[in-house]
Structures are given as C-alpha cells and as structure tokens.
Amino acid sequence: MSRRILLGVGVLLTVVVSLFPFLWFVVTSLKSQRQVEAVPPAWLPSGELSFYQAALVDYHLTDYILNSIMVAGSTTVVTLGIGIPAAYALSRLRVAGKTWILGGLLGVSMFPQIAIAGPVWRILDQIGGLNTRWGVLLPYVTLTLPLVIWILASFFKELPTELEEAAKIDGCGPWRTMVLVMLPLAAPGIFTAAILTFIYAWNEFFFALLILTQPDKQTLPVGIALFQGEFTMPWGELAAASVIATLPLVILVLLFQRWIISGLSAGAVKG
Amino acid sequence: MADLELRSIAKSFGETVVLEDVSLHVADGGFTILLGPSGCGKSTLLRIIAGLEQQTSGEVFIGGQPVGHLSPQQRDIAMVFQTYALYPHLSVRDNLAFGLKIRGEARQAIESRIGEAAELLGLADLLDRKPKELSGGQRQRVAMGRAIVRKPKLFLFDEPLSNLDARLRTTMRVELKKLHQRLGATMIYVTHDQVEAMTLGDTIVLLNKGKVRQIDPPSRIYTTPADPFVAGFIGSPGMNLVEGSAAHKAGVWTFTSGDLTLTLPAIKSPIPVEGVSRTVLGIRPEDVSLAPSGGPDTTLAGVVEVVEDLGADLILHVLAGGRRFIVRVPPTRALKPDTAITLYLPHRRLHLFVDDRRADWE
Numbered sequence: 026m027s028r029r030i031l032l033g034v035g036v037l038l039t040v041v042v043s044l045f046p047f048l049w050f051v052v053t054s055l056k057s058q059r060q061v062e063a064v065p066p067a068w069l070p071s072g073e074l075s076f077y078q079a080a081l082v083d084y085h086l087t088d089y090i091l092n093s094i095m096v097a098g099s100t101t102v103v104t105l106g107i108g109i110p111a112a113y114a115l116s117r118l119r120v121a122g123k124t125w126i127l128g129g130l131l132g133v134s135m136f137p138q139i140a141i142a143g144p145v146w147r148i149l150d151q152i153g154g155l156n157t158r159w160g161v162l163l164p165y166v167t168l169t170l171p172l173v174i175w176i177l178a179s180f181f182k183e184l185p186t187e188l189e190e191a192a193k194i195d196g197c198g199p200w201r202t203m204v205l206v207m208l209p210l211a212a213p214g215i216f217t218a219a220i221l222t223f224i225y226a227w228n229e230f231f232f233a234l235l236i237l238t239q240p241d242k243q244t245l246p247v248g249i250a251l252f253q254g255e256f257t258m259p260w261g262e263l264a265a266a267s268v269i270a271t272l273p274l275v276i277l278v279l280l281f282q283r284w285i286i287s288g289l290s291a292g293a294v295k296g
Numbered sequence: 297m298a299d300l301e302l303r304s305i306a307k308s309f310g311e312t313v314v315l316e317d318v319s320l321h322v323a324d325g326g327f328t329i330l331l332g333p334s335g336c337g338k339s340t341l342l343r344i345i346a347g348l349e350q351q352t353s354g355e356v357f358i359g360g361q362p363v364g365h366l367s368p369q370q371r372d373i374a375m376v377f378q379t380y381a382l383y384p385h386l387s388v389r390d391n392l393a394f395g396l397k398i399r400g401e402a403r404q405a406i407e408s409r410i411g412e413a414a415e416l417l418g419l420a421d422l423l424d425r426k427p428k429e430l431s432g433g434q435r436q437r438v439a440m441g442r443a444i445v446r447k448p449k450l451f452l453f454d455e456p457l458s459n460l461d462a463r464l465r466t467t468m469r470v471e472l473k474k475l476h477q478r479l480g481a482t483m484i485y486v487t488h489d490q491v492e493a494m495t496l497g498d499t500i501v502l503l504n505k506g507k508v509r510q511i512d513p514p515s516r517i518y519t520t521p522a523d524p525f526v527a528g529f530i531g532s533p534g535m536n537l538v539e540g541s542a543a544h545k546a547g548v549w550t551f552t553s554g555d556l557t558l559t560l561p562a563i564k565s566p567i568p569v570e571g572v573s574r575t576v577l578g579i580r581p582e583d584v585s586l587a588p589s590g591g592p593d594t595t596l597a598g599v600v601e602v603v604e605d606l607g608a609d610l611i612l613h614v615l616a617g618g619r620r621f622i623v624r625v626p627p628t629r630a631l632k633p634d635t636a637i638t639l640y641l642p643h644r645r646l647h648l649f650v651d652d653r654r655a656d657w658e
Binding site: 185187188190191192193194195196197198201205206209210 | 346347348367368369373374375377378379381382383384385394395398399442446
C-alpha cells in the first residue's frame with residue numbers, strides 16, 4: 026500500500042515538474058501587462074486575452090502559423106511518401122545490402138545538425154533554396170527520413186509473410202501488395218511516424234533560422250524567437266504565441282493517442 | 297482446371313539440399329497429397345508449385361505449359377495457408393472478392409461468385425464480419441472460399457487443418473472431400489497427418505529428406521510400401537520392423553535377427569540377400585493373429601507385456617525372440633500381462649526390404 030502511495034506521489038511530482046513551465050506560460054499569457062511585471066508574481070491571471078490579440082495581430086503570428094503548417098505538413102507528406110516504400114522494400118523485398126543501407130541511415134541520423142549547417146546553407150544558396158519553403162523542406166526530409174524508415178521497417182517486419190504471399194497469389198504485384206494489404210495493417214506505425222515527423226518539423230528552429238531570413242517565410246519557432254526587440258521583452262505576447270504554437274501538437278497527439286501508443290509499442294508484445 | 301507435372305525439381309538453400317530430383321504428375325481433377333515428416337521438403341515443393349519459391353533446377357508444368365519463370369500471380373493458382381492468411385482489415389465479403397477485383401472481374405460476376413461460394417461453404421451469414429470475429433473453423437472456410445471464387449487451375453493446400461482442434465479437423469476433412477467431389481478441381485495438399493493423407497487423396501506422394509519415397513494410391517501405399525521408411529511412416533500403430541538377415545538354404549528361406557529365426561515364403565526372382573548392408577522384415581500389427589490364418593503362417597512364441605484396450609481393438613505389446621511386437625486384435629479374448637501366446641504371421645502379410653528395396657513374394 027505504502028509503495029502505491031509512493032508511486033502516486035512520484036508520478037504526481039514528475040507530472041507537475043514537467044508541466045510547470047508550460048502551465049506558467051499559459052498563466053502568463055492570460056495575465057494583464059501589469060500582472061506580468063508584478064513583484065512578487067501574481068499566481069492567478071486576470072483572464073484577459075489582450076496578449077493573444079497582440080501576438081496574432083501585431084506580431085503577425087497567423088503568418089507564422091500558416092508557414093509552419095505548410096512546412097510541417099509538406100515535410101510529413103514527402104517524408105512518408107519516400108519513407109513508406111523505402112521501409113517496405115528494406116523490410117520485405119529482396120534488396121542487395123539492405124543491412125548496410127539501414128545501418129547507413131542510422132549513421133546519417135547521428136550527425137549533429139551544426140556539422141551539416143554550413144554545407145546545407147551553401148548548397149541551398151547555389152540552387153536558390155534560401156528563403157523558400159522547399160529550402161527548409163529538403164533538410165527536414167533528410168533528417169526525418171532515417172527515423173521514419175526505421176520505425177516503419179520494424180513495423181512491416183512484424184506483419185505475417187503469409188498475408189503478402191496470399192496477396193501475391195491473389196494477383197498483386199509489390200506495389201499493390203504494399204498499398205492494399207500492408208499499409209492498412211501498418212496504419213498505427215504510419216500514424217506514429219507521421220506525428221513524430223510533424224512534431225519535428227513544427228518545432229525545428231536551427232535550420233529554419235538559418236535558411237528563412239525573411240519574416241514572410243519564417244515558421245513559428247523562428248517567428249516567436251524574433252518577438253524580442255532590442256529594448257523590450259514582450260513576455261505576455263511570447264507566452265500567448267507559445268501556447269498557440271503548442272496547442273495543435275497537443276490536439277494531434279490526444280486525437281491519435283491510441284494509434285501512437287500501439288505504434289510505439291509494436292513488436293514488444295505479439296499482437 | 298489443369299494437370300500438373302513436375303520434372304526433376306531440385307531445391308537447395310545455400311549448402312542445404314531441400315529437394316532432390318522430384319518428378320510427379322497430377323492428372324486434371326486429381327487430389328494428390330504431399331506427405332512426410334516435418335522438414336521433408338513437402339511445403340517447399342508446394343511453394344515451388346505456387347511460385348513463392350524458385351526451384352534450383354527442374355521445371356513445373358501447369359496444363360502442359362512451363363511456368364517456372366512465372367510469378368505466382370501469373371500462374372492462376374489458389375492457395376490455402378496453414379494460418380489462413382485472411383486480410384484482417386477486410387470483411388469476409390471483401391476477402392473473397394479481393395483476388396477477383398485485382399484481376400478486374402466485373403462487379404456482377406464477383407457478386408454471383410461470392411454468392412455461390414458462400415452458399416457452398418455456409419458463409420452467407422458471415423459475409424459482413426471481419427476475420428477476428430470468426431472462429432477457427434469459419435476462418436478456414438473463408439480461406440477455402442477465397443480459393444474457390446477464383447476458379448483457378450490448381451488448388452494448393454498447405455496443412456490447412458492443422459490449426460483446428462481434432463473434432464473440427466474431422467468435420468472439415470469430410471467437407472474438403474465433398475468439395476473436391478463437387479468441384480472436380482485439381483488439388484495438391486500438404487500434410488504430415490497420415491489420416492488426412494489416407495482419407496483425402498487419390499494419390500499420396502511420400503517424401504523424406506527431400507526425396508520421393510513412393511507415389512501411389514493410399515491403399516497401395518498401405519499394403520505395399522516401397523521401403524522401410526514408408527512402411528514405418530504409414531499406419532498407427534506403426535508396422536513392426538525387425539532388422540536382421542535373410543538366407544536361402546536347401547530351398548527354404550529364413551530370416552534371422554538375434555535369437556529370432558523365422559521361415560519366409562519364397563522370394564520372387566531371387567535377389568541377392570548375402571553381402572547386403574540392411575535387411576528388414578515387417579508386419580503390420582493388425583496382420584498378426586493369435587490363431588492360424590488358414591494360409592501358410594510363420595509362428596512365434598511370445599509373452600504379453602502390456603495390454604491397451606481401445607474398445608474396438610486390443611493393442612498387445614508382445615515380447616518374442618527378444619523383440620517387441622505390437623499386435624492389434626479384436627477384443628474377443630481376455631488377455632492379461634505375462635500370458636504366454638503364439639503369434640501367427642501370415643506369409644502373404646510379411647514385408648521384406650533388402651537394401652531399402654522391397655522384395656516381392658512368389
């Protein structure tokens with residue numbers, strides 16, 4: 026019994042500690058300018074939404090949101106579009122040197138981003154990709170592909186071979202087998218990969234900052250970071266913008282929670 | 297529908313030889329069983345026929361056409377898997393329709409074929425269910441339905457009943473037999489279960505260690521096994537097999553194994569029995585009797601060790617001449633352990649194998 030209480034307290038503590046910064050931002054975003062500057066800090070916000078209005082209108086947050094949706098959405102679509110057939114081929118078809126390819130992918134994903142920043146910038150400069158959405162799309166797809174292929178390959182590996190053989194005998198070639206039989210069965214894995222990719226692209230800051238220097242192309246993380254003026258620190262607007270930026274991810278994850286859990290734990294227990 | 301011919305099929309995975317020089321012919325409408333212990337290569341052979349596995353050498357002919365270079369989808373065959381392999385995300389109806397849709401059949405034709413198959417297999421009430429909502433026997437029937445609707449040239453079955461419980465297996469066995477009689481289709485059926493093999497097929501291909509040991513109708517496999525392996529594999533309890541040596545002196549054939557000496561009938565067109573590496577004498581448990589058979593018999597004195605009462609039969613374990621014999625007799629006599637009895641081995645029922653080849657009696 027005492028162990029259960031201890032466990033409960035531990036869990037509560039972990040949740041509070043991890044959620045506190047976010048909660049504090051939510052509270053701050055709902056304060057008035059005066060409450061933000063108050064010492065000692067006010068714990069209960071006044072509940073006014075002026076910071077939200079300021080963030081959305083004065084700081085052009087809607088533009089950043091739109092940019093982020095486009096970049097994260099297209100990254101997800103392109104990464105999965107390449108990752109699904111690649112993972113299927115690497116896990117289920119006869120591909121020469123597939124162990125090397127999978128190992129190479131893992132190796133590539135180990136590179137620190139800063140190490141490839143220079144070359145990426147120069148390449149994009151050469152091909153005219155700076156300050157374009159497809160310019161960030163390229164490194165994003167490159168960086169998310171290894172993870173997506175690994176997740177999906179391990180997912181496809183778990184599916185019974187007989188189903189593939191049954192599809193072959195029923196008249197399917199590799200593409201139709203993948204699309205009609207394997208994809209529906211790998212749906213949890215695909216959802217997991219999609220959400221992780223989307224979250225990555227949504228939150229990515231470094232490459233976005235490097236490649237997108239014009240405000241009309243910038244994504245949420247860059248846009249919010251640049252709220253800070255030379256002499257001002259708009260805490261309230263920052264807090265409101267951060268809440269708005271986080272909300273879509275929270276909703277996505279909550280919506281697809283069931284899929285993601287079964288996706289992440291696939292292979293652990295035989296279904 | 298079509299016939300099937302295999303010519304000198306061989307298959308190895310790297311160094312491991314799985315199949316060696318397998319040739320056989322299955323007539324149009326035939327029901328052939330590939331039988332053998334696990335690891336004998338029977339499933340690999342079926343997969344080669346299906347095109348799921350590529351043979352190392354040899355050729356497969358379906359309806360007279362070589363198909364070795366064709367993929368499974370081009371061979372126009374249907375296969376029922378041991379694990380059923382139903383598409384879990386599709387309803388029974390869509391599982392049945394899948395192959396037809398892929399082949400671009402008209403919707404009306406698909407509907408009517410599904411209707412026929414569903415009626416034939418009693419699936420009409422289950423069409424809208426998903427596979428996970430079905431029992432093992434129902435899944436099995438859906439798997440068969442998926443094969444039937446396609447009207448393929450060949451039906452291939454890979455141990456389709458082995459995941460079912462014993463009672464359901466018996467029922468499905470009968471259904472399968474009826475199905476074959478109604479469809480008149482060419483069927484190839486892999487099993488390690490000799491009861492399925494004996495009852496279902498019109499021909500049994502018995503494989504061991506990648507080689508064909510005998511191809512014959514079930515009754516002939518049973519009565520005239522080609523070698524000691526076949527003799528021991530078919531029948532339950534298995535044939536009594538005794539290793540020893542045969543000799544021919546002064547017009548009398550004898551068989552000796554340790555303390556045991558038996559007189560034998562004359563061997564047709566005498567084969568050399570001396571200088572051979574292995575001689576085996578066999579008799580089936582039900583062919584041994586406790587009373588003279590009426591024809592020429594070899595007699596053997598023994599002592600009952602164990603009596604197993606199966607109701608319809610008694611299985612006796614008898615120690616005779618230092619060897620243990622299994623005897624199956626009608627339960628007419630009360631027999632107790634340690635009873636001394638005489639075993640009568642009718643000459644016509646003895647099997648002699650010299651160097652793994654069957655010797656026939658005159």
